[in-house]
Amino acid sequence: MVSNNPVDSILLHLKLVLNNLRQCHFDVSLFDELEFKRNSLFLKIFLLCARNWSNNHHMLLESNDDHKKLDLSSFLSSIEDSVNKIGRAMESLCRRSETSLQSMISSSVDSSRRDVYASLQRVASKLWQNKKYFKQEIIKVHITLSDHNISLQSSCCLIRGDELVDIIDSILQNLQLCILKDGRFFGHMVKRYNVLLAQIEALEDKLTFLKSFIGFAKLFCVEGCELEHLLTHIQVVVLIAARLSYIFLFCKDDKEVYDPKMLGELLQKINHVVLQVYEACISVLTVSKSSASLQTMKMDKLILRDFNDSLIGSLWQLLLCNTIFMVSVKGQMKILYEGLRFFRSILRKPQKQMDELDGRFVTVLIGAAIVICSLYVVNNVNEVDVNDSVVRDSPDCCAMLVNINNDIKLIEAQITGSSMM
Incomplete structure (x- = not known):
């Protein structure tokens, strides 16, 4: 299904065009696909940010050409028009490449493929020119929004x-x-x-x-x-x-x-x-965590898996950071890391017992997230003021870690025990 976002549609059609040319045994190795994607995503990020925040802020920018004020809404429309033109060109190229693929037995195939590839290079060049032309103003918008x-x-x-x-x-x-x-x-x-x-x-x-x-x-x-x-x-x-x-x-x-x-x-x-x-x-x-429906609600395994994976990454960053956690806290953090890795394995290959554990499982996952967020807060506080923040906050974090790790062990024992029966 083609996305409503014009840049997503451009990237989808790029993938289809290149795949069709490759299936026609046409060499596309010299085409800079990564650069095409970078330029497209640069424009997409700007369009998303400008659309969402320009409605709330009347922004005027200095123009590089004549030092006059540039209205953001007009500037946004110009970029959208350019992106839409590229989108239409890519959609046309996609149809032409499909025709070439379906007509491989025709004597005109070689010429057709060369024409498609040449047109693709022209679109890529136009995209690069748009990025270069709009670049400075786009940068100014990002600076203004972030500042x-x-x-x-x-x-x-x-x-x-x-x-x-x-x-x-x-x-x-x-x-x-x-x-x-x-x-x-x-x-x-x-x-x-x-x-x-x-x-x-x-x-x-x-x-x-x-x-x-x-x-x-x-x-x-x-x-x-x-x-x-x-x-x-x-x-x-x-x-x-x-x-x-x-x-x-x-x-x-x-x-x-x-x-x-x-x-x-x-x-x-x-x-x-x-x-x-x-x-x-x-x-x-x-x-x-205090939601009354937590124990009965059906969970989305994909969302749980992604969230668990992000907790693993966040906890790993904490283990690598320069903060001097107490030895007991660091030890419990490592145990939690292994526990979340176990959760990852059962979320990627859901067991029948998971249906019965949904509420408990999510409760433990929420608890783990609270602990990790708390450790991040402690870590950031320590970077500002190292005095006694480690000593003051670590005992609470350690107790929370111990409780969560015990809960994970109970779930692990229930799942592994049931699977062996």
Whole structure:
């Protein structure tokens, strides 16, 4: 099914065109598919952010051409028109490539395939030109939105969780396209590759957790001030992450875009807001845990699996961080890590007993999430003030960890015991 988003449709048609050409035995190895995807996702992220927040903020930008004010709504319309033209061209190319595939026995096939490939290269060139032409103004919009994140923290600017998930997905896709094992993407910055890779992966972990948490909260139909407070902070993280994604995207060929000091400040800014996010998550989780329907409601295994996976990633980051947790706390964290890995195995291959354990299983998962969020809060506090925060908070965290680990052991014993009978 073709997505309503024009960029998603472009990427889908790109995949179909390339597959059809390959099935016609046409060599497409010289086509830069990754660059096409990067340029497309850059425009998609901008369109999603601008659509969702421009309605709440009347924005005027300085134009590079004539130093006049540029109205965001007009600028947005120009980009949408360009993207729609590319979308129509890709849809036409898809039909032409299907015709070539169906007519392989015809003598005109070679010419037809060459024409399709040449047209695809022209579309890719047009996409690159659009990115280059709109780039500076798009960057200004991202900067303006992220710099005004404090004023955005109000209910009048709040967007729905589904829309936030769509933006997070696009940012994650873009970050993935920036990661190559040999570091070639970063060009002249290859010496900084390990640092950039660590920064990208840390950002990915945060965004993945937020994405899965939104889905998890929806299971319990959490509403009211708790959810509103959470989404308010998440959208600030998303705006800063969108800005970071274009920095990572352009740093290989635009030295002016990459400013190590600014990058560090933005990452620190995200860490500060994420601290507020984790505190809001604890409130949402507490409400969910007290839900009267928790023991009887049917759970979505896919959402549970994604949420559990994100908890594993978050806990692993905590185990790697520089915070000096008490030995007892660190030991219980490692036990919890293995327990969540066990949960992963049974969620990927659901057992019959899981139907009976739904309520208990989710209760334990919520408890694990509360502990991990609490540990993140402690970790961030410690980075600001190392004095006695470890000693003050660790005993509570340790007790919570012990209780959760005991609950996981009971579930593990019940599942493994039942499967052996």
